[in-house]
Amino acid sequence: MEERVRVSNLNAYFGNTRALKDINIAIKAKIVTAIIGPSGCGKSTFIRCINRLHEVVPNTKVSGEVLLDGEDIYSPDVDPIEIRRKIGMVFQKPNPFPVLSIYDNVAAGLKLNGVKKKDYLDEIVEGSLRRAALWDEVKDKINASGVSLSGGQQQRLCIARCLAVKPEVLLFDEPCASLDPISTSKIEELILELKKYYTIVIVTHNMQQAARVSDHTAFFLLGEMIEFGKTQEIFTAPKDKRTEDYITGRFG
Amino acid sequence: MNTYKRRKIASKLMCAAAFLCAFLTLVPLISIFGYVFAKGIASINPDFFTNLPRPVGEPGGGMSNAIVGTLILIGLSCLWAIPLGIIGGIFLSEFGNNKLGTTVRFTADVLNGVPSIVIGIFAYTLFVLPMKSFSAISGAFALGMIMIPTIMRTTEEMLRMVPRTLREAALALGISQFRTTVSIVLRTALPGILTGILLAIARIAGETAPLLFTAFGNRFWHQSLTQPIAALPLQIFVYAISPFDDWRRQAWAGAFVLIVIIFLISFISRFVIGLHYKSPSSR
Known part of the structure; x- marks a missing residue:
C-alpha cells in the first residue's frame, strides 16, 4: 500500500505544555486511519498538525517532520x-x-480564492454535494442558508465544502460527536464511500466507530502514541497493556 | 408545599417589579418623542424644508440650509470615521492580544469619555486656526473623532463574537487570513457592526458643543466645505434660547426633523443590509 503521510518525531506545544511527544506514524493512501484515546490525549492536536492548523492558535509550536508524499x-x-x-x-x-x-x-x-467561472463552480458544487450524499436533499433549496439544515446535513455540507477544493487527504475531528445515531451512521457510510478516493484520518471517542470504519488504528495516551496497527489487531490482540485496558473500558 | 406557595408569590412580585422598571425606563423616551412631535409638527410645512432662515420679525422661513448642512456633516464624518473605526476594530480583535492592543483599547475608551467640547477645541486648534476659517471639514473632523471609539470598540466586540471554529473552517479550506477576515468574519459580524455605526451616527447627529467653534453655523447656504456650514443642532440651540416665539416654534420643528433624520438613517441602512443579508439568529 502506498504511503501518503509520514509523521516523524512530531512534538506539539501549547505554551510550555508539550501536548504531543515524539509521534511517529505512517498513514497509508486510500484507507481510513482512526485515532483513539481518552480526552486530552492529543488526538485532535495531532490531526491539526497535519494540516498546519495547530499553529493558528496563539502561543503554539510544532517541531518534527510531517511528510506529505515525501x-x-x-x-x-x-x-x-x-x-x-x-x-x-x-x-x-x-x-x-x-x-x-x-x-x-x-463554493467558498x-x-x-478567486475562481469566478459560473459553469465550473456549478459543476464542482453539484459534484461535491453528490459525493457528500447531500445533493438529493438540498438540490431544491441550494440558495437557502447553510444553517437551515439539520445537524447531520450540516456536517455533510461541511464535508462537501472540503471536497470542493479537491483535497487528497481528509481529516475528521470527531465528526459525529454532536450527531444522533442515524446521522452518525450516514456519516460513517459516507466515510467508507470516500475512502475509495481519499486518504482519511478520523479522530473518534467512539471505539465502535473506529472498529466499524477504520483499517488502521492508533491509540494515543497522554500525548504519546502507545500502539499503531491494523484495526482488527488493535481491537482483538493489543500488544500493550494500556491499549487493552482502554479498549476493554477499564479507563477512559 | 408552604415554601412552594411562597416562591410562587415571590416570583409574581419580582415579575411585576421587572415589568414596572422596564416600563419606567420607557417613560422618558416616550414623553420626549411625544412632546417633540406635538410641539414640532405644528411648525412643519413645506417652507421649513425649502427656505432659508428669515431675519427676526419676518414670519415664515425654514431650515433647509441646516438640514442639508447636518446631512453633509454626518456624511463627511462617516467618510473618515467608519473605515478607520472598522479597520481599527479588526486590528483589536484579530491582532490585538498584546501590549499595543491593550494600549489602543484603553486610549479608545478614554477618548470615548472625553467631553465633546474638548474635542471641539482640539479640532479648532488643528483646523480652524491654521485655515483661518470655520469650516465643514473641521466640524466633520470633530464629529468623526467622537464616532471612532464607538465604532472601533463595537467592531471589536462583534468580531470577537464570531466563533473561532468559523475562522478555522475557512483557514482549513486554504483561504488566506485576509479573505477569511473580510469575507467570513467581517461579513458574519456585519449587522452588529452596523448597529455600532448607527449608534455613533445618532450620537453625533445631535452633538452641538463641538460644532460651536468648528462648523460654526451659517444663516445662508454654505459656499464650500472650507467655509462655515449650518447644522440643525446649532440652529436649534440659537433659536431655542432666542426671545422670539416664532424662532422657538421653529426650534421645536428642527428638533423633530433631527429625530426623524436619525430614525430614517437607521431604518434605511437596516433595510438595505437586510436585503443582502439575513442574520443567522433571525432564522
Missing part, C-alpha cells in the same frame, strides 16, 4: 495555504458559514 509540509518555503487545500478538515461541531447559502458554503473555498 515533502515536509513544515519546511520554511511551504505555504500553509497550499497544504490546507490538499488536506481538508471536518470539525467536531458542524460549522457551515452562517451568512452563506448552501451553494456558497460549498474556490470563490474566496
Whole structure:
C-alpha cells in the first residue's frame, strides 16, 4: 500500500505544555486511519498538525517532520495555504458559514480564492454535494442558508465544502460527536464511500466507530502514541497493556 | 408545599417589579418623542424644508440650509470615521492580544469619555486656526473623532463574537487570513457592526458643543466645505434660547426633523443590509 503521510518525531506545544511527544506514524493512501484515546490525549492536536492548523492558535509550536508524499509540509518555503487545500478538515461541531447559502458554503473555498467561472463552480458544487450524499436533499433549496439544515446535513455540507477544493487527504475531528445515531451512521457510510478516493484520518471517542470504519488504528495516551496497527489487531490482540485496558473500558 | 406557595408569590412580585422598571425606563423616551412631535409638527410645512432662515420679525422661513448642512456633516464624518473605526476594530480583535492592543483599547475608551467640547477645541486648534476659517471639514473632523471609539470598540466586540471554529473552517479550506477576515468574519459580524455605526451616527447627529467653534453655523447656504456650514443642532440651540416665539416654534420643528433624520438613517441602512443579508439568529 502506498504511503501518503509520514509523521516523524512530531512534538506539539501549547505554551510550555508539550501536548504531543515524539509521534511517529505512517498513514497509508486510500484507507481510513482512526485515532483513539481518552480526552486530552492529543488526538485532535495531532490531526491539526497535519494540516498546519495547530499553529493558528496563539502561543503554539510544532517541531518534527510531517511528510506529505515525501515533502515536509513544515519546511520554511511551504505555504500553509497550499497544504490546507490538499488536506481538508471536518470539525467536531458542524460549522457551515452562517451568512452563506448552501451553494456558497460549498463554493467558498474556490470563490474566496478567486475562481469566478459560473459553469465550473456549478459543476464542482453539484459534484461535491453528490459525493457528500447531500445533493438529493438540498438540490431544491441550494440558495437557502447553510444553517437551515439539520445537524447531520450540516456536517455533510461541511464535508462537501472540503471536497470542493479537491483535497487528497481528509481529516475528521470527531465528526459525529454532536450527531444522533442515524446521522452518525450516514456519516460513517459516507466515510467508507470516500475512502475509495481519499486518504482519511478520523479522530473518534467512539471505539465502535473506529472498529466499524477504520483499517488502521492508533491509540494515543497522554500525548504519546502507545500502539499503531491494523484495526482488527488493535481491537482483538493489543500488544500493550494500556491499549487493552482502554479498549476493554477499564479507563477512559 | 408552604415554601412552594411562597416562591410562587415571590416570583409574581419580582415579575411585576421587572415589568414596572422596564416600563419606567420607557417613560422618558416616550414623553420626549411625544412632546417633540406635538410641539414640532405644528411648525412643519413645506417652507421649513425649502427656505432659508428669515431675519427676526419676518414670519415664515425654514431650515433647509441646516438640514442639508447636518446631512453633509454626518456624511463627511462617516467618510473618515467608519473605515478607520472598522479597520481599527479588526486590528483589536484579530491582532490585538498584546501590549499595543491593550494600549489602543484603553486610549479608545478614554477618548470615548472625553467631553465633546474638548474635542471641539482640539479640532479648532488643528483646523480652524491654521485655515483661518470655520469650516465643514473641521466640524466633520470633530464629529468623526467622537464616532471612532464607538465604532472601533463595537467592531471589536462583534468580531470577537464570531466563533473561532468559523475562522478555522475557512483557514482549513486554504483561504488566506485576509479573505477569511473580510469575507467570513467581517461579513458574519456585519449587522452588529452596523448597529455600532448607527449608534455613533445618532450620537453625533445631535452633538452641538463641538460644532460651536468648528462648523460654526451659517444663516445662508454654505459656499464650500472650507467655509462655515449650518447644522440643525446649532440652529436649534440659537433659536431655542432666542426671545422670539416664532424662532422657538421653529426650534421645536428642527428638533423633530433631527429625530426623524436619525430614525430614517437607521431604518434605511437596516433595510438595505437586510436585503443582502439575513442574520443567522433571525432564522
